[in-house]
Every structure is written in structure tokens, then in C-alpha cells.
């Protein structure tokens with residue numbers, strides 16, 4: 001979650017132990033509802049609607065209120081992982097992962113050209129708004145036009161084609 005600007009106490013000034021509740025936004029979907037997040041001894045323990053948020057007036061959906069379960073889920077991916085040839089995943093330092101990926105991408109581009117490298121960002125790009133822009137810029141630097149999203153691969157393509165075509169699908 002991203003801290004929202006608000007007239008209530010500055011998050012940095014709040015104690016790190018015990019329970020504290022801070023205004024924030026839910027980034028699970030593009031609605032970005034205003035929420036109140038309670039952190040107890042460093043763990044997110046409650047998320048509820050912020051009644052003082054002028055736009056949402058305390059609204060959240062069940063997914064937003066379930067954010068503590070998501071944050072505290074024991075299977076949550078918290079570190080870089082490498083898939084081994086037998087299918088297992090093992091932790092890998094992010095610097096090592098970047099070096100290995102970089103070497104593979106370089107080999108692909110040298111062997112097959114820039115179009116052999118593509119990026120797809122799905123709905124989960126929403127929590128990290130910069131990811132699509134960074135992915136796009138990286139592809140442009142490589143010289144590849146192969147940037148895909150749900151808009152290019154999923155159902156919206158049919159609607160666009162249907163609107164443009166005299167023969168409806």
C-alpha cells in the first residue's frame with residue numbers, strides 16, 4: 001500500500017511498536033480506495049474504509065479488507081526465485097538473477113534479433129504503476145515492439161476488430 005497525503009499524523013512520527021493506524025490507499029485495483037491500515041508490531045493487522053476519505057467515504061470491497069491476509073500469507077513471494085531444470089524454485093540474490101537474465105536476453109537478441117524479446121503486463125501491474133512504463137522503455141531501448149497487455153491479447157481485441165470491420169464477429 002502507498003501512503004496517502006492526509007492531514008492526520010505523519011506516519012514517520014508514529015511509534016514503531018504497538019498498534020498504529022494510518023491513512024493509505026488500496027492498490028489492488030485501479031479504484032485505489034482510501035483505507036485506514038492498522039499495523040501492530042510491524043504487521044498489517046486490519047484494513048478498513050477511511051470514512052474521512054472525501055471520494056470513497058469509507059467504502060472498500062472485501063478484497064481490500066482482506067489485505068492483511070494477503071500481506072501475511074506464508075506462501076507470499078518475498079524474494080527473487082530461480083527455477084531449476086527439475087522445476088523446483090530456489091532463492092537467488094537479485095543481483096545474480098539480473099546478471100543471469102541479462103546474459104540470456106543478450107544471447108537471444110544476438111541470435112534471433114530484438115523481436116525475440118517480449119513483455120506482457122497483466123492486471124497485476126496495477127499495484128506497481130511504473131512497471132508498464134519501465135517495461136515499455138526497456139523494450140524500446142532493445143529495439144523490440146513486442147509489448148503486450150490484456151488489451152492486446154484478451155477480449156478487447158475482438159471488440160476493436162468488430163467495430164472496425166463491416167462484418168461483425
Ligand code: SF4
Nearest residue numbers: 026029032033061064
Ligand atoms: S478496496 Fe476493493 S475496490 Fe477498492 S481499490 Fe481495493 S480492491 Fe479495488
